[in-house]
Amino acid sequence: MAVHAHPDDESSKGAATTARYVAEGVDVLVATCTGGERGDLLNPSYPPVEGGIEAMREIRRAEMASAARALGVRQRWLGFVDSGLPEGDPLPPLPEGCFAMTPLEEAAAPLVQLIREFRPHVVTTYDPSGGYPHPDHIMCHRVSVEAFETAGDPERYRGLGEPWQPLKLYFNHGFSMVRMRAMHEALVAADRESPFGEWIESRQAREIPERSVTTRIACADWFPARDDALRAHATQIDPDGFFFAIPRAIEAETWPFEDFELAVSHVPTTLPEDDLFAGIRPEGS
Template sequence: MTVSRDRGTGGLLLVHAHPDDETITTGGTIARYRRLGVPVTVVTCTLGEEGEVLGEQWAGLTADRADQLGGFRIGELTSALAELDAGPPYFLGGAGRWRDSGMAGTPAAEHPRAFVASGAEAVRALTGVILELRPRVVVTYDPHGGYGHPDHIHANRVTTEAVEAAAETGWDTPKFYWTVTDADILSDHLRALARRTVDGLPGALPPGWRLPAENELACVPGNSVTTTIDVADALPEKRAALRAHATQLTVAPSGREFALTNMIAQPVLPEEHYILVRGRAWAGGPDGREDDLFAGLV
């Protein structure tokens, strides 16, 4: 399966496990680089069939009922990517080739199409995408998969192996990053949210939401982050893309936070964070980190 020619070569390639991951962790980055005219391709590895849903409106779609959630989420992803100006979805191996594996130890992990069992076939498929698009920058999760979802962990493995395989057969990706969240910045925003909530100030948590417990949200030590992308100007697009994933999450009226089906508040940060794992870092930001994923590239 080839990639649509209108995506362009030499740009940014992001590999995500499920619809909504692209927006939650990298939506501001996608919108920022599209504003700059950089070609962006988002590769999604599954349809997110095993996701939980918000409310009874979508309950009949879930895997234990009609099992139609994956198809519905294609539409959500299409809308979200349109808000980010990132083109139509591209599913690794074709839509439905690999299925959401669910959390570790669940029956979903034993499904014959579970992404965690995709092995060499998924690596070959992604290697083909890399060789065709020749991205200057590739992004996926860290080896822990952010919050530990098996599909996120496997996406890291598949992407790492595909980047290496492509380097041996025609395209050596100049820069390869993991998407992460800086623990220090996350803590700053959560403290501000807690103060607003306790004092009943504008921007307090909506009813039914709760603050995350300590270390409940995925993050990494600030000193491990190599790159900070300022996405403040792209937050309108990111918020719109978040709202497009209506079965999965809710954006607070203030636009400052969102919550998944667990109703734990997560800040919509004005910056997105990365760790460079292949290529040379070019510090240029005020904090001594890179401020551009393409820094140092011609």
């Protein structure tokens, strides 16, 4: 189960890994916390959306369905409303009733119920920073950890299904500094413009700590599926923008992996790993 804050996050974080596991016969479910209805229109070629957040919600639901088909995953909505990304100094208050303002146990309840229904062995989500400081990403982390820790406890969240304890919890690391540096150096060496230079300088200037990568999944063969899923989110992804700025041949040669951090494991495993199911699969499978 991959838990994400908004539609499009499942296509930009760990998407090729999920497509690989689907191809191997794994049942993969994406849980999407919000409808992404307050997301900005980030594709300059997309026509203006009239009708406010209700219209955007319907568009993004259709985009999500197309992305899920591209990856081969199942997908469920947790039913919360996008909090938006507050901007300004001081920051404005978050909208009433949004996901990030929901009490933790109320926000975690539908995910606990979904875990007990789907019964995943592995759950992936974001690290405590959210990957970047969007309030929904940070809340997604909190909700995912709460659900992972309590779904197997019969005394918690009574009436939401039979307890089920997932065995491993991972954090996505799609934009790790080590990957960005490797891609930046490969692009410069190929005399190509790199989109990563300012990111690296910004993160260094802000002294953002680099989290540990414990698990690398080889998935270059599924980069095309990831790209199809990204393009499905036409309101959010510019087909001429950042996500497609790297020639795929250079990406596949330089960094044919997606990176994860093993946060919790209830099974023995040896680090580093090359499989999210290490310690779970029967030996020799």
